[in-house]
Amino acid sequence: MTRYIQRHSLLKRWIHGIHMVATLVLIASGAVVFIPVVGRAVGSDVVQMVRIAHRVFAVVFIGGPLVGLIVAPKGFVHIMKNLFAKWDDDDKLFMKKFPRYMFAPKTTHMPPQHEVKSGQRLSDGLLLFAAALIAVTGVVLWAGQFVSPEVFRVALLLHDVAFALVVLIMCAHIYLGAGIFQPYRGLARLMLGNGRVTEEEARYHWGHWADEELASGKNVIEE
Amino acid sequence: MTESAILYDSSKCSACKGCQVQCKQWNMLPSSMVKDGYESTGSYQSMADLNGDTRLLIEFREKDTPAGVEWAFSRRACFHCTEPACMDVCPVGAISRLDDGTVKLDSSKCVGCKYCTAACPFSVPKYRENFGVSNKCTLCDDRVAKGIEPACVKTCPAAAIFYGPRTEMLTKGKARVAELKVAGFNKAELYGETQMGGMHSLFVAKFGFEAHGLIRDPKKPDIVTLMSIIKPLTGLGIAAIVGGLGISFLSSIGYTRDGLTEELETADEAAKEEK
Numbered sequence: 001m002t003r004y005i006q007r008h009s010l011l012k013r014w015i016h017g018i019h020m021v022a023t024l025v026l027i028a029s030g031a032v033v034f035i036p037v038v039g040r041a042v043g044s045d046v047v048q049m050v051r052i053a054h055r056v057f058a059v060v061f062i063g064g065p066l067v068g069l070i071v072a073p074k075g076f077v078h079i080m081k082n083l084f085a086k087w088d089d090d091d092k093l094f095m096k097k098f099p100r101y102m103f104a105p106k107t108t109h110m111p112p113q114h115e116v117k118s119g120q121r122l123s124d125g126l127l128l129f130a131a132a133l134i135a136v137t138g139v140v141l142w143a144g145q146f147v148s149p150e151v152f153r154v155a156l157l158l159h160d161v162a163f164a165l166v167v168l169i170m171c172a173h174i175y176l177g178a179g180i181f182q183p184y185r186g187l188a189r190l191m192l193g194n195g196r197v198t199e200e201e202a203r204y205h206w207g208h209w210a211d212e213e214l215a216s217g218k219n220v221i222e223e
Numbered sequence: 224m225t226e227s228a229i230l231y232d233s234s235k236c237s238a239c240k241g242c243q244v245q246c247k248q249w250n251m252l253p254s255s256m257v258k259d260g261y262e263s264t265g266s267y268q269s270m271a272d273l274n275g276d277t278r279l280l281i282e283f284r285e286k287d288t289p290a291g292v293e294w295a296f297s298r299r300a301c302f303h304c305t306e307p308a309c310m311d312v313c314p315v316g317a318i319s320r321l322d323d324g325t326v327k328l329d330s331s332k333c334v335g336c337k338y339c340t341a342a343c344p345f346s347v348p349k350y351r352e353n354f355g356v357s358n359k360c361t362l363c364d365d366r367v368a369k370g371i372e373p374a375c376v377k378t379c380p381a382a383a384i385f386y387g388p389r390t391e392m393l394t395k396g397k398a399r400v401a402e403l404k405v406a407g408f409n410k411a412e413l414y415g416e417t418q419m420g421g422m423h424s425l426f427v428a429k430f431g432f433e434a435h436g437l438i439r440d441p442k443k444p445d446i447v448t449l450m451s452i453i454k455p456l457t458g459l460g461i462a463a464i465v466g467g468l469g470i471s472f473l474s475s476i477g478y479t480r481d482g483l484t485e486e487l488e489t490a491d492e493a494a495k496e497e498k
Contacts, residue, residue: 032314033314033336034454034457035454036313036314036316039314039315039316040314040315040316043315043332044315044317044331044332044333044334047314047315047334048334051334051336102467102471103470103471103474104474105474105475105478106474106475106477106478106479144336144337144350145337145350145352149340149341149343149346152337152340152341153341153342153444153446153447154446156338156341156446156450157446157449157450157453160450160453160454161453163457164453164456164457164460167457167461168457168460168461168464171461171464171465171468172464172468175468175471175472180468180472181468181471181472181475182472182475182476182477182478183475183478183480200480204480
C-alpha cells in the first residue's frame with residue numbers, strides 16, 4: 001500500500017492545463033511577429049492568421065486565471081500567501097545550494113521545503129509579473145487605434161520585454177516542472193496528471209509540507 | 224538608379240488643396256460623405272491630421288499680424304526617409320525602399336499591426352480601418368513606373384510641387400531658399416536634405432521649420448532602437464538557458480534518490496542544535 005498526498009485540486013490542474021496550452025500557442029504565434037525573418041518567410045497571409053489565433057488565445061490566457069479567481073477566490077489567496085511567505089533558514093539554504101544542485105544533483109542534498117520551494121516562489125513571482133505585463137500591454141496593442149503612437153510605442157517595447165521574460169522563465173519551468181531534470185522525474189503528473197505525490201517524493205521535495213500534511217491526514221490517500 | 228524626390232515650395236503654395244484631392248482621386252481614397260464628417264479644425268484645413276483614407280494633407284497655420292492673417296502652409300505626407308524606421312519594424316516586410324528612394328507600403332502584404340505608425344517619428348502611416356491595413360504616400364510609384372509624375376505634382380496649379388532627380392530638387396530647393404532670404408524671409412530653409420539620412424520629399428519652409436510644424440532634428444524613437452536590441456538578446460538568453468539546462472540534464476543522468484532523504488541536512492535543525 002502506498003500513501004499519497006493530494007497536492008493540486010482538479011480546478012487548479014484544469015486552469016494550469018488551459019493556461020499552458022494558451023501560453024505555448026501565444027509564444028509560438030508571438031515568435032512569428034517577434035522574429036521579423038520568420039514573419040517575412042511565412043508571408044503576410046499566414047502572419048494574419050497567426051495574429052488572429054494570437055488574439056483568440058490571448059483571451060484564454062487572460063480569462064483562464066480570472067475564471068479561477070472568481071470560482072475559487074480562497075485558492076487564489078492561498079497561492080498569494082505562499083508566494084509572499086517569509087523565508088526561513090531552509091529557504092535561504094535551498095537557494096544557496098540550488099546552482100550546485102542543478103549541475104551536481106547526485107552529490108547535493110537539498111534542505112526540506114514548505115509547500116512551495118523558495119526558488120519556485122521567486123520564479124512564480126517573476127512569471128506572474130511578466131504575465132500581467134504582457135496581458136496589459138497586449139490589450140493596449142489590440143486597442144491600438146484608440147491610443148496615441150507614444151503609448152503604443154511604450155506598450156510594444158514592454159510587450160517585447162515581457163515576451164522575452166516569459167520565454168526565458170518557461171524554459172526553466174518546463175525543464176523542472178515536466179521532470180526533465182532527473183531528480184524531478186515524475187513531477188509532471190502533479191499538474192498534468194492526478195495531482196498526487198507519493199509520501200516519499202513529498203518528503204524529498206517539500207519535507208516541511210509533507211510533515212504537516214501527513215500529520216493532519218486531510219489530503220492523505222492510501223492505495 | 225537615380226534617386227528621385229518631390230520638392231514642395233510652401234512660398235508658392237496657394238493651399239488650394241488640389242494635390243490633396245488629386246491624391247485621393249488617383250489612389251481611389253474616399254472622403255467622408257457625411258456633412259461635418261470631419262471635426263472642424265478652426266481653419267480652412269480639411270481635417271486635423273492624415274488618416275487611413277488621406278495620404279496627403281495641406282495644413283494651415285495662422286498667425287495674426289498688423290498686416291492681417293499670415294499663413295504658413297505645409298504639405299503633410301510621408302517624407303520617404305533614407306533610414307525609414309517604419310521599414311525596420313514591419314514584421315512582414317510590407318514596407319520596402321525602392322531603388323529611386325521611394326519608401327513603399329504594399330497594402331497587399333500589410334497585416335495592420337500599426338508598428339509602422341508607432342515607429343515613424345512623424346506618425347505618418349495611418350491605419351485604414353475598413354481594410355485592416357496601414358496607408359501612406361507611395362510617391363505614386365505606379366505612375367512613376369510609367370514615366371508619369373506623381374498625381375499631386377501633375378495637378379498643382381501654383382507650380383509649388385516639383386518632381387525629379389533628388390540632386391536637381393536639392394539644387395532647386397536651395398536656390399529658392401536663397402531667393403526667399405534676399406526677399407526678406409530670413410528664416411527660410413530647406414527641409415529633408417539631411418534629416419533621417421536624407422528625405423525624398425523635400426520642403427521649402429518659407430518661415431522656418433518650426434513655423435511649418437516640421438521637427439528640426441527628427442530621430443528614430445529610442446524605443447525602436449531598444450526593440451532591435453531586445454530581440455537578439457532574447458535569442459542569446461534562450462541559447463544560454465537551453466545550453467545550461469542541457470549540461471544540467473547530462474549531469475543528472477543516472478541520478479538515484481535512494482538513501483538521500485535520510486542524509487538531508489536541515490538548516491533549521493542545525494540552528495536548533497547550535498542553540
